[in-house]
Amino acid sequence: MSSFLSKQSVISSLYHQPVYIEQVLSTKNNIKNFNIILIKNKKDIIAIYPFYVVYENFDLKLGLVDLISVPMRKLRIFGNNFAFDNSCDFIDFNSYFKDALDRYADHYDIGFLEAVPVGSTLISHFSCANNNVRIDPIAKNPDNVWLLEFPESWDEYIGAMRYKTRYNLNCRVKKITCTFDGHVRLQRYREVVDVEPFLFVLNDIYQHTWQAHAFGCFCRNSEEDRAKNVALAELGALDCFALYVSGEAIAYLRGYQHKGIYYYEEIGYKKSWRKFAPGSVLNMLMLPILFSDGNIKTLDFGYGDNDYKQIFGNKFYSAHNIFLVKKWSLGAILSRLQHYLQSFYVKIRNLLLMLKMDKKIRFFLKGKKNVNHI
Structure with a gap:
């Protein structure tokens, strides 16, 4: 894996570097297992998906407020993409990734994929009716990932x-x-x-x-x-x-x-x-x-539409944060609840914007006692 990731032709983010992966694995005591999905063309490795399963709480939230926590086996991939060889970019790696996670479904309760671009083939692959695992976007509408292209x-x-x-x-x-x-x-x-x-x-x-x-x-x-x-x-x-x-x-x-x-x-x-x-x-x-x-060449502000990202960014793409869940499982129930809570939160936020109360609430959350003098 190390030699594959060190190749110049590989799109390899910081989060795919062996030293980063080793640090994550060595500092989390509750990791159940670490896995690598390898995609090979004959004898050559052409893509990898490193991921791990960690036993930790799933927090149901209403905005910033934690409601309940449920201990679960969470699947997380490193970064928000895989690493692959540019010479093979005509291959739809997402179909192989979906198949592997589908077969691995008994080993995790809920998975989390960050900033999956709208229109990604990964979404369409997981939408097939015969899958063990389905996707559940955290929010109804996508958010933006802001970049600064220098x-x-x-x-x-x-x-x-x-x-x-x-x-x-x-x-x-x-x-x-x-x-x-x-x-x-x-x-x-x-x-x-x-x-x-x-x-x-x-x-x-x-x-x-x-x-x-x-x-x-x-x-x-x-x-x-x-x-x-x-x-x-x-x-x-x-x-x-x-x-x-x-x-x-x-x-x-x-x-x-x-x-x-x-x-x-x-x-x-x-x-x-x-x-x-x-x-x-x-x-x-x-x-x-x-x-x-x-x-x-590029500054990645990450997922979210914060004001400073819009001010300093000059490019964005729309994306979803996504849960992976088995059908009719506890993970599926919790992911649906989180989806509804997020939708409810968005409606409340839009109402506060309409009533021009959003700044007062924001200052309260940031610990300001007297919002009239800000």
Whole structure:
């Protein structure tokens, strides 16, 4: 597998690298098994699907709110795609993938496939009536996966933005810079020796983010986190940032780069600094650095239509997050319930938008007590 993934002709994401897979397997104590689907043309391997089954809770949610948790065997693939040889791209690998997961159905209760593009043959293959396993989109309507396809230069990219957007972004950078007399800097973390300092900063900031308020606080500087990021630094993939103002770290970006793609994994900032738009400022300072590197072709913001993705992205495709379930199983029942809950949540959100109450609710979830002065 390692030699196959190292081939230049292979479309191999960061999540297919053996070092990444090894770290996931070594740091999750509840993994039941690890499998690789191999597709061969005579004696040559032409595609792989690495995946694992983990025993963990399935959380029924209404928006951000957890309702109940049910322990289940979850199937997860590495990345949101397979790795295959370009010389064989005429083959519909998805049909083989579907057949393998169909035969493997007794070994998992529910599977999860992230960001499956609308129109993918994988969806049509799983829609056949004679399958043991069927697909169940988490939401009725697809969401978007936003990308930034790098043009020739930063000036070309920023110049292509609408004037008002560009003006507002520059004003945010100017506001925080002038307020603190220029004591604003962006720190980059890329080497093995940077892992511990970055995770220390990430952990400190995270405890004061809206994410921690909504999802709960937990340690971001564990032994498993350190091992994973050291391995990625040794691979040359670690590429994280922290925004400092007057010596205080107020925002972070956890990201990785591999084979011309920057994986924008997670951004967070201290809620007390919200009026200075630290997320936008960090992006405005970080992106020119990636442009100047010259080796990044695409930045992948991942699944979801967050405002900052729409502002900084310049390309998107529609996709579904999908459950794989056996017919008439507990997994099928729970996936249907989650689908209905998500649909109900979308209706509530649309109603709040119509009543212009969405910002008040959002500020409440982010821990703001007085929304009238924001």
